[in-house]
Each structure stands twice: as C-alpha cells, then as structure tokens.
Amino acid sequence: xxxxxxxxxxxxxxxxxxxxxxxxxxxxxxxxxxxxxxxxxxxxxxxxxxxxxxxxxxxxxxxxxxxxxxxxxxxxxxxxxxxxxxxxxxxxxxxxxxxxxxxxxxxxxxxxxxxxxxxxxxxxxxxxxxxxx
Numbered sequence: 766x767x768x769x770x771x772x773x774x775x776x777x778x779x780x781x782x783x784x785x786x787x788x789x790x791x792x793x794x795x796x797x798x799x800x801x802x803x804x805x806x807x808x809x810x811x812x813x814x815x816x817x818x819x820x821x822x823x824x825x826x827x828x829x830x831x832x833x834x835x836x837x838x839x840x841x842x843x844x845x846x847x848x849x850x851x852x853x854x855x856x857x858x859x860x861x862x863x864x865x866x867x868x869x870x871x872x873x874x875x876x877x878x879x880x881x882x883x884x885x886x887x888x889x890x891x892x893x894x895x896x897x898x
Contacts, residue, residue, distance in 0.1 A: 779821030809855030
C-alpha cells in the first residue's frame with residue numbers, strides 16, 4: 766500500500782490527492798521552468814495522470830511544448846505540469862503537504878541551471894532531458 770500524496774495551493778482553494786506510486790522526482794533547470802516558477806528550478810513528483818484527483822479550481826496554460834501548467838486562479842500557486850500525451854502529471858513539491866518525503870532522483874536541463882547553484886546531492890544530472898527509457 767502506498768501512502769497517499771496530498772497537497773494544496775497557498776490559499777487552500779485547490780487540493781489534490783493520489784495513491785499511485787511515484788514514477789520519479791525531478792528538478793528541471795530549463796529556462797521555461799525558471800520563467801514559469803519564478804525560481805531557479807522546478808521540483809516535482811511525477812505520477813500517472815489518471816491517478817490524481819483535483820478538488821477546486823485550476824487554470825491551465827499550454828505553452829505549446831506538450832506540457833500544460835496548472836495553477837490556482839485565486840492565489841496563483843503553480844501546482845501541476847501535465848504531459849497528457851505521456852499520461853503523466855508533475856506535482857510541484859512546494860505544494861505537497863509533506864514535501865520532506867521526496868528528494869530529487871534526477872536533475873534535468875542542468876546546461877541551463879543558474880551558475881550560482883551547486884548541485885552536490887549525488888543524484889544523476891542530465892545536460893538536457895533524461896534519456897528515453
């Protein structure tokens with residue numbers, strides 16, 4: 766039995782839950798993720814899209830790259846990155862009720878990471894996206 770993964774936006778208007786096992790935990794350092802999050806990287810837990818139940822309003826932005834980003838229309842918290850074609854959804858680690866449960870398993874797009882950020886956690890790093898599996 767997998768422990769449920771739950772989370773919410775900053776204002777609490779939108780909550781989510783999944784009971785699915787985690788596929789991976791990645792931090793993406795690409796410029797699109799930096800711009801979308803307003804941060805040096807986007808950290809997320811990936812799970813099957815069909816496993817997530819969302820309660821509350823979500824607005825979606827399609828950036829034209831196959832990834833839709835979901836955010837709370839009330840407080841603006843970025844909560845999701847959905848790849849419908851792959852059947853996956855990323856849950857932003859900062860929105861999890863218990864983010865301490867998840868450490869990165871991979872860093873992707875490190876060719877675009879901020880120069881002041883030192884990655885010394887020993888997990889695999891990829892200059893661009895991860896290799897196809």
